[in-house]
Amino acid sequence: MSDAKPRTSAKICGMGHSMKRKEDPRFLQGKGNYIDDITLPGMLWLDIVRSPIAYGKIVNIDASKALEIDGVLAVLTGKDLEAYNLHWMPTLMSDTQMVLPTDTVMYQSQEVAGVIATSRYAAADGVAAVEVEYEPMKPVIDPFQALEDDAPVLRTDKEGQEDNRIWHWEAGDKEATDKIFAEADVVVREKMHVPRIHVASIETCGCVADFNPVEGHLTVYMTTQAPHAIRTVLALVAGHVGLSEEKIRVVSPDIGGGFGGKVPVYPGYVVAIAASVVLGKPVKWIEDRMENLQADSFARDYHMDAEVAADASGKIRALRIKTLADHGYSDAQAAPSKFPAGLFSICTGSYNMENAYAEVDAVYTNKPPGGVAYRCSFRVTEAVHCLERVVDTLAHKVGKDPATLREENFIPKEAFPYHSPLGWEYDSGDYQAAMDKAKEMIGYDDLRREQAEKRARGELMGIGVCSFTEVLGAGPSKDFDILGIKMFDSAEVRVHPTGKAIARFGTKSQGQGHETTYAQIIAEELGLPAAHVQVEEGDTDTAPYGLGTYASRSTPTAGAAGAMAARKIRDKAAKIAAHLLEVSEEDLEWEPGTFSVKGAPDKSVSIQDCAFAAYTNLPEGMEPGMEATNYYDPPNLTFPFGTYICVVDIDRGTGEVSVRRFVAVDDCGNIINPMIVQGQIHGGLTQGLGPALFEEIPYDEDGNNLAGSFMDYLVPTAVETPAWETGHTVTPSPHHPLGAKGVGESATVGAPPAIANAVVDALAHLGVTHMEIPIRPDRVWEILAAKGVAK
């Protein structure tokens, strides 16, 4: 349970060392290479005409005035693309989506036409000069209304589509669950909405498409989290116009934040590629901030109705959740094929219960398509928020402290591997240990005493607890694929003669620090200093095939592949070492970086010696060189967990919630780089604070996006963000080669319910059992006013 001392020296810097990030010098000096830093000779610019209305017919597109502008070369419309059958594309969920419309627009900010010009300015002027005449129609904005009998069918383009339903998904034993509910002592219920939000990464989306008409070769520099998958999709959808996979190169350079928003293929990319193919010149497209916030895939938007059945003492017996998922115009999620509702079935969380049943119905509305897994491994945020909120309602109902009620319901550590009622096999866990540590760090009992005193004085203070279980690292190929491609990942490690190495991976860092973490994994396994391992990702011409970085899958999949490839090299190095030391392999001992002869420690060779010999002095019959590749198909997902405790104070005059303290105890198994893990948790907590208190994309009845700029879409800044207090416990994953689990998304998942629970806890004595997020001051103040406690 305690932290083991690193196995390697500080010079080697393997696992457990807080190595400074190898990528930071270039980022901190402004020397990163992002899409917008790429300029190619003869490059043109694309800017996009977007729909101001949410739903309507296109009567006419008049580009004549745009084409008169100096520098404007072409205006591409859906009709132009239709000639090549490129006016539509499949989504990653096998739904369909327009690239550019031929007759109807389906959501505000939808791409309507592309203007190609010799400069960004001329392109923007061209966009303003394109006159599009619309015949507006009444949009369907409310997902519940979308299901009503008289609602217009939105996707008339889809054969056999007779209503606005997309799919129905369910998990668990409904009958057995209903039976428990019928006989349970206590049933609590909360309806809640986890609203539509946006990843709002610092860098917006964009690409430079460069088609070489002589060679028929396409290079696309692109803001993508999954370059290989994109290349395959491009080959599949554009094969008929001559783009075949060996002639497509996708390069994902430095990425300024992805968070799931850079997994989908947006129409802008396709229009840029089409424009480059048509004009035979490189074409750059970069979104501005409002385009990014309004048109790119949203996240969440789950309306959940959750119930928990328990006995009189608060022992949870069953969980039942009915959900309506608003997907907008198209199901453009980026979830694995067999998981239309993502990994929502993790909703039984950290608690042992007899049974559970969850269902999700997905519907179309006139909003942008989605939804992406914003830093949450496919709908885990929604599931955890729902469960952790309703568990608090149960604690309130049976009159127990929410921490105590959780402890009494935890899956005991002896029960792992644990089979959840909805079909998961949790790899490992010790939930009580994380709870104990969090309570100790924050001084839980003292806080409860303080709260009682303050409450007596009329002050509003709340303590919120969340004990989440995450499910990360998709995933085992028997269940996990995207458009049929299995979700393994890969590493290719090559050690040069002088003992330095290059390691390439199928994933793509967007700020996670892969260049450092992966180097440390190789260092751990080979004993080469991490400083001597160069990590490369993101170029489909050089990196091994992999499904990319999202769902906290890099360490569970590609990280494991790196370890396995390094072990193959170490096995070969052992044979070389035996040859150099003139002993048999069985007589060797391995300490990171050194093979020595058992009983004669002064007789040794270094891994660097072995590398040199691999090119210069080989045992007879051995293949030269020192490299290995591994495609790692994980046997299971990883199930990190944690307990977060939050303290809030509420201003009775304004309704403002301030987070006074926030303790996050995470367990992600063995830690590779503690500093990077802590950084991931700090970032994740801040991205959990946002949706809890500020972030939401509301629409008015006409389908206008009411949070389409940073004036209205409020992301937390350093001013609103509390000083996070982090801690950890270590429960290794039994199946991961390094005992590691994913961690990048735990905090985004765990923070919102901890904050919401704290606010509800502050108001619980007034009879409040639930608050919808984001918990804006006006929402709180209305309750305070209604309860007569507003100042």
Add this chain to the structure above:
Amino acid sequence: MRIEEKFTVAASADTVWAFLTDPERVAAALPGAEIAEQIDETTYSGGMSVKVGPLAAAYTGTVAFELDEEAKSAVVHAKGQGKAGMGNADMRMTSRVVALGPGETQVTVEADLSVTGILAQLGRGMMQHVSRKMFKEFTEVLGKELS
């Protein structure tokens, strides 16, 4: 968006009614509005430009009048398309003219306004204020014209 306004004019109800049902005179009194041509007996084409904070939007479209002479009640339906991708606007406005005395008339206006695009997104916090200001200017002109 719902707009409700009420104002009094120092003129007879008949005079006010005659003014309010004359599209040319209304357009002349309303800042930013213009009538281009008459399409049929009750419909006109024209334009409207408004400024909401830093946003300027120019619409072209039609305005149709439905008059109830007896009750001195007019329903005006204006719809327009914004230039440069500014989105669409649609307004259905009901005005009633009631005599308060021989030389004093009250006009009540109820309108449902639906605006799409950037004006609705960024300007919605200001639109009530802008519409109130436009009504104030309109009634001032009306007062001057009829006095």
